[in-house]
Amino acid sequence: MSLSETAAPARPENAATYLRLYRQMAKIRAFEDNANELYLSGKMPGLTHMYSGQEAVAVGICEALTKDDKITSTHRGHGHCVAKGAEFKEMFCELLGKAEGYCRGKGGSMHIADQDNGNLGANAIVGGSAGIATGAALAAKRLGTQGVSVCFFGDGALGQGLLYEVMNMAALWKLPVIYACENNLYGEYTKVEEMAAGALAARAKAFGIETHEVDGQDVLAVNRLAEDLVERARKGEGPFFVVLHTYRYHGHHVGDINRTYYRSKEEEADWKANRDPITNFGKWLVAEKIATPEELGQLGEDVAREAKAAVDYALAAPYPPADEVDMHVYVAA
Amino acid sequence: MSLSETAAPARPENAATYLRLYRQMAKIRAFEDNANELYLSGKMPGLTHMYSGQEAVAVGICEALTKDDKITSTHRGHGHCVAKGAEFKEMFCELLGKAEGYCRGKGGSMHIADQDNGNLGANAIVGGSAGIATGAALAAKRLGTQGVSVCFFGDGALGQGLLYEVMNMAALWKLPVIYACENNLYGEYTKVEEMAAGALAARAKAFGIETHEVDGQDVLAVNRLAEDLVERARKGEGPFFVVLHTYRYHGHHVGDINRTYYRSKEEEADWKANRDPITNFGKWLVAEKIATPEELGQLGEDVAREAKAAVDYALAAPYPPADEVDMHVYVAA
Amino acid sequence: MREITLSKAVNEAIAEEMRRDPTIILMGEDVAEAGTPFKVLSGLVEEFGPERILDTPISEPGFTGIAVGAAMTGMRPIVDLMFGDFLFLVMDQLCNQAAKTHYMSGGKLSVPMVLRTNMGATRRSAAQHSQSLHALVAHIPGLKVAMPSSAYEAKGLLKTAIRDNNPVVIFEDKLMYQDKAGVPEEEYLIPFGEAKVLREGRDITFVATSSMRQVAEKAAETLSAEGIEAEIIDPRTIVPLDEATILASVRKTGRAIVVDEGHQSFGVTAEIAARIAEKAFYYLDAPVGRMGAMDVPVPFSPALEDLTVPTPERLAERARATLRGEPVHAA
Amino acid sequence: MREITLSKAVNEAIAEEMRRDPTIILMGEDVAEAGTPFKVLSGLVEEFGPERILDTPISEPGFTGIAVGAAMTGMRPIVDLMFGDFLFLVMDQLCNQAAKTHYMSGGKLSVPMVLRTNMGATRRSAAQHSQSLHALVAHIPGLKVAMPSSAYEAKGLLKTAIRDNNPVVIFEDKLMYQDKAGVPEEEYLIPFGEAKVLREGRDITFVATSSMRQVAEKAAETLSAEGIEAEIIDPRTIVPLDEATILASVRKTGRAIVVDEGHQSFGVTAEIAARIAEKAFYYLDAPVGRMGAMDVPVPFSPALEDLTVPTPERLAERARATLRGEPVHAA
């Protein structure tokens, strides 16, 4: 695991970047708090999976990408979506199945995509997007766009054989793809060590893929590594594999409330109290005099207000009309 | 790669074992020569894949197994079948689609199985039997039979994700299974290095599986390693992974005649002249005074006669009656 | 008779069979302590232990393949596939391996395994967690396919499936897990290939699979109030299919509509309708109607999703049109 | 018109399209120097280079998934799946991903890819290399499915498939690769969803897919000598299906038999027969017949394998029975 970047002194010339990293993380947290609330108050159809706790991963990586770079996301996909540049309004509309959602309400939380910002979509098949991200990298290479793609997936997805097939091809063909394994210690209700034999990092090394591990709660460490790997991938030095050690604060999905049978309240409390990516980064920003507590407080309030306004908008927005039901099955000729 | 066992002096008390290893290899070669001839003379339906050149692998491993131990085999499966104890007659009948074949003619070369001797069958899906072998190991463990299972597959099968999924479970659950990867340098018409990134052996180590490499042309080296691993697997120390370096003499299948575009005649000639498992082992047997050249010659003739008789029998044997066509779709109640 | 949920019925079936036969194991994701996301298997690991109730990694092809191998060598594995949509991941192991092993080996090897999975839309789970894919496996010789329509059927069919010496795929409708039905305390099995006449009627036959039974029953009630008496047949297993019972009904009523929650095109309604149209041809007073799910991926939006599945209202309307002799083409 | 083999027609279609559109790539096992085991792609790597004709490892799910991603981001990949039987391995990437992406994204993303594969038994290749699995993909909304019945159709349909903005699965009958047909030198495309009337006749309609065209043509010849005139319709694409042409024919002849090489049950014959029976109901003089492959895994033994597929003799006999008004039930 790389040394914490936040142990080092801030570089004042990077202040805008730092604040943007903070803001993006705060936006994700605010989005999820509202999504959770929508579920709990019975206003959201279906279930959804909260990204809270993992913000530094999505933000640290996506801030190293351009808009044209592609990502593929997972069932726990709101964080990646926000980090890649999506708007709250279209996102909440999507979560509520409204016509103004990114996918006109057809995808919902588990399939939210944002083509314009290079997000090829969340995926409800665990591991199912490994081929897609790799294919996007192949396209970038063939088309000579200099694009890079990032495949986000959880520790649980290491169980899927597809990942190994595409890593092999990515390695053989030197594709500009970064496999970002978010190890949040659990796949649903099972601990990672009960699901994965051997060392996680060894899984990609076996294909000769350069592999890194990083503290996924340290947004600067993640971002520094990502900047480096993205740049190298653009130069044709990819693929890369990164294990990001992180934690999800909520249950597996919003309905997973009684979960002490698989993880303890103490463990959850410890991560929240001591390893929160937003709190810790905020403290560092203050200590390094990049921002005052008041400024951060204000930022938090702005973001919360923005989220609330988007929720209200989405709640009032119309559903897609009935005749859209058989639209988009095929591309119109 | 382990040191060649045939570099060491013979142990006379093992003479019977040595001769059996030799005989089993000779049987496979004779079987394949006849199968090839059947194809070339237009007497065999479909295509088939010759095992010639790889005999030391199947024999070295299967001689370390009991009849109750299970193996799963591949499209190149005659060698495994003979090595696990099958009879020529039922085998040739199967290859010709006759009713007395092991599978009543329904399976043919690519699905030949021999349940009584623990051969769960050849498989026409590359890598497709990885789950089956692992499942047989799970059954052996649950039922407490002390059984071990061996999954034979080629270097090409390393491309299939299924293998990684089941190796992970085998490692997590400590199953008595040995993954035997026969690296004959090619998958169809493509070299292994164009299909597999990284080191082959690293593929299983990534799951914490103990991995070995061995000269697959040296039947004693293979057998020694197999005896050791099988014994350890029985004690619960499995799973294991073995890369066996070997070579196929014929084309990918019997119809693959013009193949210089993917491998040279020189390479083929070199393996046949210098690394033939039967010739070399025969020389050693003679040098170590386990057998005379005449005895080996006689053994070869016996085996050839046996094969020829089985071919003649099979050619004359009846096809299954038409009413068997919809029999065996379901187990009769 | 006591009433229990479909979920409990499944749980009981497995527990009873596992007590009876020590070679039965169950494997899948989060099947042990978690008892599956639907909590269908709660309590089993406590009784049978983690050696028999195996939590697997997220490796559907892998653990299905392991089940095939275990089934070939003395075990009777039950595979829990969390969502029917994941069938696409296990098709090779299920259809190229499990389904064909007995035949390819000339009857020597067999694969006594059960793959339990689910089906059913309208849970707002979107396109990859809502499919009803039973038609796909029904097309593959060597597999049997059961579709319980209530807790009673769920228990009886699952017990039969577990004792069957062939690979059986059983689809539970995930929206029915909390639905209750009368289930005897005593042991019972439901033989495969025996349809059940759920309601007798003279005017039209509804052939309804799985939860479409409820759709058919509600439609039949509405129609009955209008003087139209529908007969309802639940095939219970679509492979083997009890053609005789279906044909006998249609020969009596002269009219039929087949209702199933899979996509309509190239689905189960096609097979059953085609057989009726062929084999009851001279008895038919109207074309055989078909109502499947719309041929669209399942949309997330509640406003759209509910339009994609057959409803009692639409079935009743279709029945009336059939009786009026109007053409009853799919939309 | 010059006559070329189906194999050559496929090769030409790909080469022409690749010359026209640099975003087209082709990927699969042994597609480059080897030109596939069937040698269908010989010469392409020499012209287009290994950057566009990609040899892959033996990783069907993986390279299909890669194709999906590449298609979403500006390429038009053609996936070569060596045997149709391997469809089972790629179902998730094809049916959960490729087929649903456009819909799930509300029309924002699309997946313009072609999966070329094959079908057809009687090559003595046994149960895992002989299947005709087109019914499975036809059941999944979002996929189009083409089934060329000659070199002419193979070229025209493949070119259309490559230009289509949706995922298209095209099944070539591997027994027809060496069959020749007239193929114009000039460019042509065959639109999807337009069936072709191959032969006109007044007495009975044969709807025949892929190589069943040859079966139907031979049967029609035999029957013609007996005074029975069969009309033959080749749907060419089963998704979309040109219902109008089929129905117009059956409304004229009053009788129909649907012939297809997939397993009969829950297969293509069911869908087409059910639609005819429903929508041409009042024109039918006899039940719609169905002839698919037997519902058994394909046996290796020549003595058995030939029994499992429709033949001209059996089709002619079925047609005679239909015309005599005898019940024509599947065996």
Ligand SMILES: Cc1ncc(C[n+]2csc(CCOP(=O)(O)OP(=O)(O)O)c2C)c(N)n1
């Ligand atoms: C193929 C497949 N199998 C199972 C599931 C059910 N499922 C959804 S999320 C999940 C756990 C995934 O764990 P991980 O990859 O670690 O992601 P996390 O939820 O921890 O973010 C499972 C098993 C699924 N959606 N897809």
Ligand SMILES: Cc1ncc(C[n+]2csc(CCOP(=O)(O)OP(=O)(O)O)c2C)c(N)n1
């Ligand atoms: C799933 C699958 N993909 C492709 C094939 C076609 N095929 C048959 S053998 C073979 C090569 C296998 O190579 P390897 O595993 O090294 O075995 P070898 O032939 O060298 O013994 C291929 C690609 C197949 N039978 N199954």
Ligand SMILES: [Mg+2]
């Ligand atoms: Mg996780």
Ligand SMILES: [Mg+2]
């Ligand atoms: Mg090989």
